[in-house]
Amino acid sequence: xxxxxxxxxxxxxxxxxxxxxxxxxxxxxxxxxxxxxxxxxxxxxxxxxxxxxxxxxxxxxxxxxxxxxxxxxxxxxxxxxxxxxxxxxxxxxxxxxxxxxxxxxxxxxxxxxxxxxxxxxxxxxxxxxxxxxxxxxxxxxxxxxxxxxxxxxxxxxxxxxxxxxxxxxxxxxxxxxxxxxxxxxxxxxxxxxxxxxxxxxxxxxxxxxxxxxxxxxxxxxxxxxxxxxxxxxxxxxxxxxxxxxxxxxxxxxxxxxxxxxxxxxxxxxxxxxxxxxxxxxxxxxxxxxxxxxxxxxxxxxx
Amino acid sequence: xxxxxxxxxxxxxxxxxxxxxxxxxxxxxxxxxxxxxxxxxxxxxxxxxxxxxxxxxxxxxxxxxxxxxxxxxxxxxxxxxxxxxxxxxxxxxxxxxxxxxxxxxxxxxxxxxxxxxxxxxxxxxxxxxxxxxxxxxxxxxxxxxxxxxxxxxxxxxxxxxxxxxxxxxxxxxxxxxxxxxxxxxxxxxxxxxxxxxxxxxxxxxxxxxxxxxxxxxxxxxxxxxxxxxxxxxxxxxxxxxxxxxxxxxxxxxxxxxxxxxxxxxxxxxxxxxxxxxxxxxxxxxxxxxxxxxxxxxxxxxxxxxxxxxxxxxxxxxxxxxxxxxxxxxxxxxxxxxxxxxxxxxxxxxxxxxxxxxxxxxxxxxxxxxxxxxxxxxxxxx
Amino acid sequence: xxxxxxxxxxxxxxxxxxxxxxxxxxxxxxxxxxxxxxxxxxxxxxxxxxxxxxxxxxxxxxxxxxxxxxxxxxxxxxxxxxxxxxxxxxxxxxxxxxxxxxxxxxxxxxxxxxxxxxxxxxxxxxxxxxxxxxxxxxxxxxxxxxxxxxxxxxxxxxxxxxxxxxxxxxxxxxxxxxxxxxxxxxxxxxxxxxxxxxxxxxxxxxxxxxxxxxxxxxxxxxxxxxxxxxxxxxxxxxxxxxxxxxxxxxxxxxxxxxxxxxxxxxxx
Numbered sequence: 001x002x003x004x005x006x007x008x009x010x011x012x013x014x015x016x017x018x019x020x021x022x023x024x025x026x027x028x029x030x031x032x033x034x035x036x037x038x039x040x041x042x043x044x045x046x047x048x049x050x051x052x053x054x055x056x057x058x059x060x061x062x063x064x065x066x067x068x069x070x071x072x073x074x075x076x077x078x079x080x081x082x083x084x085x086x087x088x089x090x091x092x093x094x095x096x097x098x099x100x101x102x103x104x105x106x107x108x109x110x111x112x113x114x115x116x117x118x119x120x121x122x123x124x125x126x127x128x129x130x131x132x133x134x135x136x137x138x139x140x141x142x143x144x145x146x147x148x149x150x151x152x153x154x155x156x157x158x159x160x161x162x163x164x165x166x167x168x169x170x171x172x173x174x175x176x177x178x179x180x181x182x183x184x185x186x187x188x189x190x191x192x193x194x195x196x197x198x199x200x201x202x203x204x205x206x207x208x209x210x211x212x213x214x215x216x217x218x219x220x221x222x223x224x225x226x227x228x229x230x231x232x233x234x235x236x237x238x239x240x241x242x243x244x245x246x247x248x249x250x251x252x253x254x255x256x257x258x259x260x261x262x263x264x265x266x267x268x269x270x271x272x273x274x275x276x277x278x279x280x281x282x283x284x285x286x287x288x289x290x291x292x293x294x295x296x297x298x299x300x301x302x
Numbered sequence: 303x304x305x306x307x308x309x310x311x312x313x314x315x316x317x318x319x320x321x322x323x324x325x326x327x328x329x330x331x332x333x334x335x336x337x338x339x340x341x342x343x344x345x346x347x348x349x350x351x352x353x354x355x356x357x358x359x360x361x362x363x364x365x366x367x368x369x370x371x372x373x374x375x376x377x378x379x380x381x382x383x384x385x386x387x388x389x390x391x392x393x394x395x396x397x398x399x400x401x402x403x404x405x406x407x408x409x410x411x412x413x414x415x416x417x418x419x420x421x422x423x424x425x426x427x428x429x430x431x432x433x434x435x436x437x438x439x440x441x442x443x444x445x446x447x448x449x450x451x452x453x454x455x456x457x458x459x460x461x462x463x464x465x466x467x468x469x470x471x472x473x474x475x476x477x478x479x480x481x482x483x484x485x486x487x488x489x490x491x492x493x494x495x496x497x498x499x500x501x502x503x504x505x506x507x508x509x510x511x512x513x514x515x516x517x518x519x520x521x522x523x524x525x526x527x528x529x530x531x532x533x534x535x536x537x538x539x540x541x542x543x544x545x546x547x548x549x550x551x552x553x554x555x556x557x558x559x560x561x562x563x564x565x566x567x568x569x570x571x572x573x574x575x576x577x578x579x580x581x582x583x584x585x586x587x588x589x590x591x592x593x594x595x596x597x598x599x600x601x602x603x604x605x606x607x608x609x610x611x612x613x614x615x616x617x618x619x620x621x622x623x624x625x626x627x628x629x630x631x632x633x634x635x636x637x638x639x640x641x642x643x644x645x646x647x648x649x650x651x652x653x654x655x656x657x658x659x660x661x662x663x664x665x666x667x668x669x670x671x672x673x674x675x676x677x678x679x680x681x682x683x
Numbered sequence: 684x685x686x687x688x689x690x691x692x693x694x695x696x697x698x699x700x701x702x703x704x705x706x707x708x709x710x711x712x713x714x715x716x717x718x719x720x721x722x723x724x725x726x727x728x729x730x731x732x733x734x735x736x737x738x739x740x741x742x743x744x745x746x747x748x749x750x751x752x753x754x755x756x757x758x759x760x761x762x763x764x765x766x767x768x769x770x771x772x773x774x775x776x777x778x779x780x781x782x783x784x785x786x787x788x789x790x791x792x793x794x795x796x797x798x799x800x801x802x803x804x805x806x807x808x809x810x811x812x813x814x815x816x817x818x819x820x821x822x823x824x825x826x827x828x829x830x831x832x833x834x835x836x837x838x839x840x841x842x843x844x845x846x847x848x849x850x851x852x853x854x855x856x857x858x859x860x861x862x863x864x865x866x867x868x869x870x871x872x873x874x875x876x877x878x879x880x881x882x883x884x885x886x887x888x889x890x891x892x893x894x895x896x897x898x899x900x901x902x903x904x905x906x907x908x909x910x911x912x913x914x915x916x917x918x919x920x921x922x923x924x925x926x927x928x929x930x931x932x933x934x935x936x937x938x939x940x941x942x943x944x945x946x947x948x949x950x951x
Contacts, residue, residue: 012772110931471845
C-alpha cells in the first residue's frame with residue numbers, strides 16, 4: 001500500500017499522544033531525576049551523577065539474573081508462539097463451538113497474577129495438588145521447591161498455561177481477517193492444506209505474530225508476580241529473574257537512588273532488545289507481504 | 303471449452319417453503335461454449351450464488367449442472383476445469399509473479415519446463431512479462447487482478463472463466479484497460495466467460511449475452527441491444543439504461559392533457575394507440591422526443607403535455623426532466639426524462655412542452671409488468 | 684477427514700490442560716482451608732459455600748469487584764475510542780515523526796510499571812485524584828492505549844486502501860465511511876483489542892493498589908490481603924479467583940461475534 005504524506009493526520013494521533021504523554025513523560029523525568037541523586041533524606045540530596053549506574057552495572061548477581069531472564073524469555077517464546085498458532089488453527093471458526101472455545105481459552109488470562117501463582121502453588125504440591133499427586137502417581141519424583149530444574153519447568157509451564165491464549169487469540173483474530181476468497185482461490189488452484197498454511201495463512205499472520213512475539217517478550221522480561229508467588233525466586237536463586245532482583249535491591253536497601261537507576265537500566269535493556277527484535281521482524285516482513293508487516297515496515301527503521 | 307447447462311434451484315435454508323426462501327428459484331439456463339455472458343442485477347439477486355454454483359464452491363440444493371454433457375454437480379472446483387477471479391485480487395504475497403502463475407500447474411504435477419513455457423505465454427498475453435520476477439506483493443491492484451486471472455488461464459484444461467465483480471477495487475481509469483484486455487483474451491482463447499456485476503456498463507460492454515437477474519430469477523437474457531430495445535419486463539427497462547426507461551401509467555395518457563391544434567380544440571384520443579391489457583407505457587429517454595410548435599403550422603397530434611422541471615447539462619447531451627400534466631384530480635406525480643442532442647432547442651424551466659411518447663420504440667407493459675406483443679420467443683421468464 | 688480428527692484431538696487436549704488448574708481453583712473454592720491443606724481429593728468431600736458467602740456479604744470483597752469494574756470499563760472505552768483514529772492515521776498516512784511516535788508508544792507499553800509508581804503517586808496526590816476510579820483508569824492508559832493502537836493498526840493495514848477510495852467515489856463522507864464500512868471490516872481487531880484492554884487493566888496490581896486506599900480499592904488489591912494470623916486464606920482466595928473470571932468471561936462473550944466473524948468482504 002502506498003501511503004500519501006498528510007500532516008493533518010496528526011490531528012488523529014493527538015488524543016493518543018496526550019493520553020500517553022500525560023502519563024509517561026512526567027513520571028519518567030522524575031525517575032531520571034532520582035537516579036542521579038543520593039537521597040539520604042527528603043531534605044538532603046546530593047548529586048552523584050552516574051555513580052549509581054556504574055555500581056549497578058558492575059553487579060555480578062545482576063549478570064546472572066540477566067542470563068537467567070534471557071533464557072527464560074526465549075524459552076517462553078519458543079513454546080508459546082508455535083503452540084498459540086496451532087491452537088488458533090485448531091479453534092473452530094464459527095458457531096456455538098467457536099464462542100464456547102473462545103471463552104474457555106480466554107479464562108486463564110483473566111485470573112489476577114498473584115492468584116495464578118497461588119493456585120499453582122497448591123496445584124504443584126504432591127500431597128494436596130492435582131499436578132503433584134498425578135506426577136507422583138506415575139512414579140515421577142517432583143518437587144518445585146527443592147529441585148531447581150523442576151522449579152524452572154513449573155514456572156515455565158505456568159507461564160505457558162497462563163499466556164499462550166494471548167498468542168492464540170491474536171492469531172485467531174488474524175485468521176478470521178483472511179477473506180474467504182483466498183481459501184476459495186486456493187481450492188480452485190488445487191493447493192494442499194500445507195500450501196494453504198504456508199502461502200496464505202502464515203504470511204497473513206505476520207502482523208499479529210509480530211505483536212504477539214514482542215508483547216510476550218517484553219512481558220516475560222518483566223515478569224514478577226507469578227514466579228515470586230510460586231517459588232519466591234528459589235530454590236536458591238534458580239528462578240530469580242530480573243524484576244525480582246530489582247525489587248530485592250530496592251526494598252532491601254531502602255535506597256531510591258540505586259533503585260531508580262536500576263529501573264532506568266532495566267527499561268533501557270528492554271528497549272534495546274525490543275528495538276532490535278522489532279527492526280529484525282520488520283525487515284523480514286517487508287521482504288514478503290503486502291499486508292500489515294510491510295506497511296509497518298515503513299515505520300521499521302526508527 | 304465448455305458448454306454449461308444449469309437445471310437448478312438453490313436455497314440456503316434446509317426446508318424452503320415459499321419463494322422468499324430461495325436464493326435461486328428453479329431455472330434452466332445454458333451457457334454456450336465460447337460465449338461471453340454477464341449476470342447483471344442488484345445486490346442480493348442471486349448472481350453470485352449462481353456463479354458459485356457453476357464453479358463448484360456451492361452445491362445446489364436441487365438439480366444438476368452439466369459441463370459438455372458431463373454431470374459435475376458433485377464435483378469440487380478443482381475438478382471442474384474452471385477458474386474464478388474474485389472481487390479483489392487474490393495473490394500469494396510471498397511468491398513472485400512467475401511463481402504465482404505457475405502455482406496451479408505445480409499443484410497438478412506439470413513438469414518445470416512446460417510450466418515455465420506456459421507461464422511465459424500467459425504473462426505475455428496479460429502484459430505481465432516485465433514483472434515476472436517481481437514479488438507479487440508490491441504490484442498495483444489491477445496488476446494483481448491480472449495475476450489472479452492469469453492463474454486461471456494458465457491451466458490448459460480450463461473451459462470456463464468466472465468473474466465475480468472483478469473490477470470493484472480497480473482505479474476507474476484502469477477499469478476500461480482491464481475490460482479491453484478481457485475482450486482480447488476472449489477473442490484469442492475462445493473460453494466461456496461468465497461475468498457477474500451490478501454495473502450495467504461493464505455488463506453491456508463485456509458480454510455478448512446479458513442475463514438480468516432480480517430476486518433469484520433471470521428476468522431476461524439476450525444481447526445488449528435486445529435488452530435495450532425490448533425489455534421483457536419493467537424491471538429490465540428500469541435497470542438498463544442511464545437513466546432507465548420512463549414509465550407512464552396508461553390512465554394518465556387517457557386523462558392527461560394533450561397539446562391540441564391551435565384553436566381547433568381537438569383532443570386526441572390515444573385509445574387506439576394503446577394495446578388491450580396495457581397498464582403502463584414505457585419509453586426510453588433516448589427515444590422520447592419533444593414536439594416542436596412552429597408558428598403558423600398545425601401542431602403535432604398525439605403529444606403529451608408535460609412541464610419542464612429540470613434541465614441538466616451532461617456535456618454531450620441535455621437531460622430534461624418533465625412532469626406529465628395531470629388532468630384528473632389527485633393524479634400522482636409522473637416524472638419523465640428525455641435526452642436532447644447538444645444542438646437541439648432546449649426548453650425553458652416550467653415551460654409546458656408536448657412529448658412525443660408514441661413511436662416505434664414505445665413499449666407497453668401489462669399488469670404483471672411484462673412486455674405486451676413481444677415477437678421473439680424464449681428469454682421471457 | 685483425518686486432518687479434522689487430529690485438530691479435534693489437539694484442541695481437546697489443550698482445553699483439558701487449560702481447564703485443569705481452573706478446575707483446581709473451583710475445587711478449592713468449595714472447601715475449607717484445613718481441608719485443602721490436609722488432603723488431596725479430586726472432588727470436594729466436604730462441600731461448602733462458606734467462601735462465597737464471605738465474598739458476597741463482606742463489603743470489602745464485593746466492593747472490590749465493583750470498583751475494578753468501574754475503572755476498567757472507563758479505561759476500556761477511552762483506550763479504544765482514542766486509539767481508533769490514531770491507528771487509522773498510522774495505517775493510511777505518512778506524517779512528520781510518524782515512525783518515532785509509533786515506537787515511542789510501544790516503549791510505554793514495555794516500561795515496567797514500577798517506574799511510574801512514585802511519580803504517579805505524587806502526581807495524583809497533587810491533583811487530588813487519589814483513591815478515585817478515574818485515577819486508575821487514567822493511569823492504565825499508559826499501557827493500554829499503545830497496545831490498542833498497535834493491534835488496531837495491524838488489522839487496519841490489512842484492508843486494502845482501494846476500499847477507502849471506492850467509498851469516496853461512491854459518495855461516502857469520511858465519518859460515514861469509517862463507521863459503516865471500515866469498522867465492520869476490522870471487527871476481529873476491535874474485538875481482541877477491547878478484550879485485551881479489559882484484561883490488562885483488570886489484572887494490573889501495582890498501580891491500582893498504590894493509587895487507591897478505600898473508596899476505589901480494586902479486587903486485585905483485596906485479594907492480596909488474604910494472609911491473616913492463621914495463615915493464608917486459600918479457600919476464600921480461590922473463591923475470589925473464580926469470581927474474578929466471570930466479568931472477563933462476559934466481556935469475551937459479548938465480543939465473540941466481533942472476533943469470530945469473518946472478514947465478510949461481501950457485496951461492496
